[in-house]
Amino acid sequence: MRTDTPEGTLPAREHLLAGTAGPPVLDVVIPVYNEEADLERCVLRLRDHLARTFPYGFRITVADNASTDSTPRVAAELAATVPEVRSYRLEEKGRGRALRTVWSHSDAPVLAYMDVDLSTDLNALLPLVAPLISGHSDLAIGSRLARSSRVVRGPRREFISRAYNLILRGSLAARFSDAQCGFKAIRREVAERLLPMVEDTGWFFDTELLVLAERAGLRIHEVPVDWVDDPDSTVHIVSTATEDLKGVWRVGRALAVGALPLDRLARPFGDDPRDRQLSGVPGSLARQLVGFCAVGALSTLLYLLLYSAFRLGGGPQTANAGALLLSAIANTAANRRLTFGVRGRDRAVRHQAQGLVVFAIGLALTSGSLAALDAAAGDASHGTELAVLIAANLAATVLRFLLFRAWVFPDRRGAPVRGEASRTWAVPEPDGGLEPRGFPDRAPDAWAFSDHTWDDTAQLRAVPHDNDPRTAR
Template structure:
């Protein structure tokens, strides 16, 4: 049974950045709340994206809690948390007990790292109210304690030095870790694995997802509503601006996942996810991929084990300067799908 969270409002309520490079117009526009925030909620919980998608693939006939509520304490393997000692080359600041660690994995992002971190800090430190559409979450925590964790995975530009500067200038709010090997999955495994936070979240450095949805991402787990949460760009309520090519690839990948792995979630690759501390201890040691397929593996395992997973619509704007190598990512995703299909069939979870 998840303990009901009481929002913390203390010393992290406000601050004044002193070295911001200025927030460009595109980022200011991304901070506007999406139109669906205050839309009336459907009475049919099964058809609204605000209903938790609790995946239960295993036979739950003998479960003591047939409702699908979180019961991770009975799942074997919780003690197998990742030990990142020796795998993180450098760090500035140590993990602390907060409500949420928000990890920003970066590779050669010196141009927008400082601006993005300061933009996120300003939002998290600002007083804000509960969106009407989120009233089902009780208590919804618009204020909670947090750390931003910059996870630099093998950058070759000035990204690490900028991360160090931010962590030293704002030690209450930012810490930084340097991982001498590439891979978003690797960065998240290590940053989440060493975290002491109740919720371990991550978002892409370009802040493509509306940062006001951070409260939904973190809050859905803090209040015990879910163990895993993820934004979804493919829901009808989502507002997405991206090229036709990226849209086609995303939807095709979703169809492929459903056909090969039997998943029921959508948009595995949205860079806006969070897991609870217990889910991290349980899932991270089982995730083998260290790169882009990490997200798919995370959600697939969560579904396979029946962990309550909350999928919600987002407002998302494509970063025109993205450095994602699409052909290489597609090739590795197909390899990951083949591996997981074989593993799931062999284990018969």
């Protein structure tokens, strides 16, 4: 799994201003494979809708996934005759590969994609991208499973879709409602950080993108959609489901071991300029308290079990020290990952060393309580010892949380990286050529693109606006 993303946290989101100069605000990618029959009709229908309803500049990009029919010729003709359309040709299949390639080279600040069959009602497109344009959200997805969505599809696909999303909720703790709806958008600066972490190049690409974004704390906006199933879909359900389950296992394992630098996707505390001037602003206090209490409860249980086991072969002080040491190591590791969201191996040894200092404070409190009990009651019972130790641990817990939060795992979001005052990750403006960006291990010839000479005077051929026949009553 790739982790070569730019270092440093994301900048604050900003509202995108409308204007005639510069690149278009929105780039809608349509991945296609052998769609010669429907491509022209769907692209012109989308272009007509955006021209009538979208108040910003836009572009439609046809990403041809190694089609073997006349799809490349149709896409090239559209790009040559319609100013808002361009086409890319990839020599390898894979929806994820197509989206990653086109999004990585686009100069539009908002990137979207939709299926060529236009199963999703186009009236949801503006609500989809509006939160990204305004700076409110980082990603946006269409949801067929929202309560206000209206969906026309067979029971088999309905069951598979809902079962898949239940698997994601149970295995990866996903909170978004619909992973595979072919109707999504993302801000470009987020895509630049997130795409190198996404390994899948096929249908699981969407799910992996969303899971990593959600785990990083990015804001995902959901839009209820009206959706009509395409009866001629070429998706192979069994093979796709198998690959998706493999992807769930791979991503879950990577998240469990902290193999991804998701901290580089963190946003500042607030997007208001006044918030950026604040230093040491605590974040996610309520969530951290819940996580710390849960880890603390499990650590206390582990400590008591270890103490009881060690007490069978030694004195109370030895049993207490051994049980506290082992439970403290486990407690620091769990709080590092689950409570304070620190992933990867960076500073892991330092955090454990600082955790041992906190352990020493806890050891002093609990050992002192045992010494006081021995001085006061002499040969106390095992139950009395446990009661005193529980009280001492509760007292040490408050101090442990404060030390973890302020010293061991301080909130570093928005702080300069490695002593630098600031760092801007600029994307060069396109100059006619397309250089790979964000994938240094892939040679430039890994992609093949259609190169067209743009004719600003070209006019869209008169095509009547046709309603989707599938929605006819």
